[in-house]
Amino acid sequence: MTQLETLLQQLEQSIARHETLNQAVSQASVGWHIEHTLLTLNGIQQVLAASDPARYRWRFSLGRLVFFTFKRIPRGRAKSPEVVLPKGPISAETLTAHLARTRAILPRLAALPAGSYFYHPYFGDLRRDQALRFLEIHTRHHVAIIADILA
Incomplete structure (x- = not known):
């Protein structure tokens, strides 16, 4: 869990420059990337908490195998689900508040049953430990994009 906490610190350091945009790197601002990452973390925690481990079904996924082997997301390839796309204005205050809510859920995320x-x-279906690895890789991906925007 410390990896996610470290990544959240890096996101927090970027909040002051949330309006920065670099079209050569991304069509979205630093604030958009921060908000998207926080929405993803919070949304996955909620789904994991509400899941019924008895309904989990393992299926082979080549994409999952490649993703967890190389631990990276190619830029510009995937389309995010609507539920984790930021809506409305993004300010330093809203990002700071959202970050505080996300930090509060991290202990609950680690405490969920392993079968969540x-x-x-x-x-496909990702159990808790795979979900935590996914969240680390996903967050690191957006932290790297933010660093490139700010460079």
Whole structure:
């Protein structure tokens, strides 16, 4: 869990420059990437908490195998689900508040039953530990994009 906490610190350091945009790197601002990452973390935690481990079904997924082997997301390839796309204005205050809510759920995320799972549109059902690895890789991906925008 410390990896996610470290990544959240890096996101927090970028909040002051949330309006920064670099079209050569991304069509979205730093604030959009922060908000999207926080929405993803919070949304997956909610789905994991509400899941019924008895309904989990393992299925082979080549995409999942490649993703967890190489631990990276190619830029500009995937389309995010509507539920994790930021809506409305993004300010430093809203990002700071959202970050505080996300930090509060991290202990609950680690404490969920190991059989908790969520459905990922490309990788299928991911159990808690896979979901935590996914969240680390996903967050690191957006932290890297933010760093490139700010460079």
